[in-house]
Amino acid sequence: MTYSYNQVYLNDAMNNMAEAFEIAAHIYKLNLDYFLQIFIISGIASQFEKGNPKYIAGKSGAELVADAVTLTNASEVKMPETSFINISEEYWTGWVTAYYQWISGKTFKEIQQIISMSELKNKYNPYHEMDEMQIVDYIQSKADKTNAVNRLQMYRKKLGLSQSELATEADVNLRTLQQYEIGAKDIHKASVSTIASLAKVLKCDIKNLL
Template identity: 40%
Template sequence: MIHAYDESYVHDAMCILGEAFEYAQNTCDIALSDFYAMLFVSHVGKQFEKGNPKYVAGRTGAELVLELLSECGLVHHEKKREVFYDYAEAYWCGWILAYYQWYSGMTFKQLSYYITVTDLINLYSSLHEASVHKFTDVMEKRISRQPHRSKLQKYRLLQGYTQKELAEQTGVALRMIQQYEQGAKDIKKASAITVYALANRLHCSMEDLLE
């Protein structure tokens, strides 16, 4: 498996995102589900998931939150981080999410397809003292239980497009998209320009779409 970035940054990244989740909920009164959604559509989140050292090692979780809020047009004055043990699950959610994002190489948006913040909170009591490998096993089982979908369909759904919308955005015929998703046509035999158009609109690599 290809990880998202160099392993030397993982520990710092986990601590930063853990603190960010805790700071967002505890100090800024932002629901974790809302913060997660902001994370995976933002420039900040994209830099973090690529392992940009400025984001995964060069700042605190509070600084990450404040930059994210600023990017989203929300003004928040910096406040002293308040730590309450009742919010330990918020820290763990960010901490373990950072680990699995690095481990899997998925984007945060892709991960949100398989696990929500509510799911993470529900797993806290049974997994927060377990090794990260236990969480990895849980995630692999969750992913394997998902209904079989072609890679094209998975990426399309992650971006929120209907088949018709994707056809209109890419210029690829609707019937062709349907056939690729159903397996009636092999996307590996599609022209490079077709796969490129789809990958470009779905914000993934061309290789990501090949079965």
């Protein structure tokens, strides 16, 4: 597996991202999804993804937030007077987001498309008591599901078929097909005959949809 950067920096990166999420939420009163957007737009996220030591280890969480809000004009800087570490839901969310980014190699933008920070924070219980790989497996299962949804849409649009046309030709309920496309239903749990029928109409192998 190829990681985003040398593991020697990982603990610092996770601690700093965790502190940044904690400070963004409790000092700046920012929604975590909004803060991650700021983090991405500011360009600091890309520095994290590249493993730039200046950002993943050289700056505290407070400094990361300050830089992000300054670069995006999102807020006035509100530097805490002392070290601000509180093992909260927000802290844990930043911690596992940094870990998943490192172990998956995905960008923060890609991660936010897979799982919102609000949803991830809601997984604090019971996942904070488990090994980090448990939440990584959960996020990865959502990523795999998203990929399958994107492939179904990609093949359908490539052939110029509407959802209704595909449903009719594949003899699949239209509502069910729509749920597969938005991820409301897991296509991996569809019957073999349904997948085979969709693959036949879409002129692809079954494995391409799964």
